[in-house]
Amino acid sequence: MIRYLTAGESHGEALIGIVEGVPAGLPLVADDINVHLARRWMGFGRGGRAKFEQDLVHFYSGVRFSKTMGSPIALKLENAAFLQDKSGWPEVMSVDGSGEGIEKITLPRPGHADLTGAQKYGFDDIRPVIDRSSARETAMRVACCSIARKLLQELGIQIGSHVIRIGEVGYDGPHDYAEKVAKLCQYGAFGLSEAADGNEVRMLDADLSRRCIEHIQTVKKEGDSLGGVYEVIVTGVPVGLGSYVQWDRKLDARLGHAILSIQAQKGVEIGDGIAAASARGSAVHDPISFDGKSFPRLQNRAGGIEGGMSNGMPIVVRGYMKPIPTLIKPLGTADLNTGEEQPTRYERSDVTSVPAASTVAEAVIAMEIANAVLEKFGGDSLEEIRSRMVGR
Numbered sequence: 001m002i003r004y005l006t007a008g009e010s011h012g013e014a015l016i017g018i019v020e021g022v023p024a025g026l027p028l029v030a031d032d033i034n035v036h037l038a039r040r041w042m043g044f045g046r047g048g049r050a051k052f053e054q055d056l057v058h059f060y061s062g063v064r065f066s067k068t069m070g071s072p073i074a075l076k077l078e079n080a081a082f083l084q085d086k087s088g089w090p091e092v093m094s095v096d097g098s099g100e101g102i103e104k105i106t107l108p109r110p111g112h113a114d115l116t117g118a119q120k121y122g123f124d125d126i127r128p129v130i131d132r133s134s135a136r137e138t139a140m141r142v143a144c145c146s147i148a149r150k151l152l153q154e155l156g157i158q159i160g161s162h163v164i165r166i167g168e169v170g171y172d173g174p175h176d177y178a179e180k181v182a183k184l185c186q187y188g189a190f191g192l193s194e195a196a197d198g199n200e201v202r203m204l205d206a207d208l209s210r211r212c213i214e215h216i217q218t219v220k221k222e223g224d225s226l227g228g229v230y231e232v233i234v235t236g237v238p239v240g241l242g243s244y245v246q247w248d249r250k251l252d253a254r255l256g257h258a259i260l261s262i263q264a265q266k267g268v269e270i271g272d273g274i275a276a277a278s279a280r281g282s283a284v285h286d287p288i289s290f291d292g293k294s295f296p297r298l299q300n301r302a303g304g305i306e307g308g309m310s311n312g313m314p315i316v317v318r319g320y321m322k323p324i325p326t327l328i329k330p331l332g333t334a335d336l337n338t339g340e341e342q343p344t345r346y347e348r349s350d351v352t353s354v355p356a357a358s359t360v361a362e363a364v365i366a367m368e369i370a371n372a373v374l375e376k377f378g379g380d381s382l383e384e385i386r387s388r389m390v391g392r
């Protein structure tokens with residue numbers, strides 16, 4: 001199994017990752033990761049920081065002559081915000097000294113980890129909470145999980161995504177886009193991501209994307225923020241990843257955990273799960289056929305998972321993101337130390353990062369699928385896994 005940990009503060013010197021359990025012999029170069037780090041920065045609606053963060057990964061261990069060695073892979077991403085001339089962050093985030101003369105942040109943002117985090121850890125300054133709970137951490141998450149994605153790619157499993165709603169603007173339901181998505185995924189889900197990456201909000205419909213951009217512009221003028229919904233598709237999935245026999249082996253539960261672990265994600269749906277709750281069984285369950293070799297379902301409303309196991313159909317996961325809690329528009333809050341009620345202060349922020357979240361979701365889903373593959377087929381090297389997957 002692959003395990004990974006991230007470390008680092010948003011305005012600290014760097015983000016660090018350690019990925020352990022990656023099989024040996026996997027071809028891996030920095031660009032396999034950098035390409036996904038760049039995709040994470042795409043998307044209309046990001047704030048000022050998108051202009052200067054570069055996000056180019058450095059490997060420190062676990063890779064030799066462009067192949068993994070089976071040993072832990074250590075990764076680093078520098079924070080340009082910290083390293084820029086006169087940024088002030090080296091003083092604010094200094095690892096030594098007493099912090100004397102550094103302004104304390106004491107006004108918690110509603111909806112953010114700020115207040116509860118400060119109460120939990122006993123801080124009189126919210127800065128440590130702001131900096132570690134920040135979605136900056138997702139850059140390292142994408143870096144770590146892109147290694148799992150590379151492994152899947154070598155095994156013929158592809159992951160793609162697209163945005164289906166930003167705030168008030170979105171499709172009426174899967175019937176509006178399912179056919180287009182199926183066509184783009186005909187040769188694997190990369191086709192879907194390629195199409196989505198060509199659009200400023202990672203949407204497949206030009207008219208809808210134009211309306212989303214107008215919506216983001218209006219909301220930006222009002223100093224507000226927006227959430228949204230995205231869909232992740234996995235193709236080439238073998239039958240039987242995950243299991244029905246124990247709660248923590250169910251694949252859908254593990255994918256749900258992965259999505260909800262991303263900052264600001266508040267809901268997750270597998271296949272047409274939410275609509276299914278208000279429909280009849282005959283309109284929900286996918287009829288089974290037989291093509292002489294396998295048992296394709298005639299529909300995929302289950303989203304490729306039945307009984308906590310992959311059934312061989314594409315896996316479909318939707319993530320629901322709340323609006324970012326850092327707003328220009330003031331909201332009511334109370335000072336952490338004095339209790340004095342007052343409005344929140346202006347903060348530099350993104351209006352929306354749903355397009356970015358869709359790429360982070362691809363990454364964390366890749367890690368879960370890779371682990372489910374390793375669990376079923378095992379193997380210490382890419383070749384060993386490959387040989388065990390033959391005729392899967």
Ligand code: EPS
Binds near residue numbers: 010081138349350
């Ligand atoms: C974030 C706030 C913004 C975003 C940041 C996440 O940063 P800053 O406060 O420096 O303007 O730009 O996102 C990233 C840096 C990133 O890499 O995605 C937050 O509070 O979550």
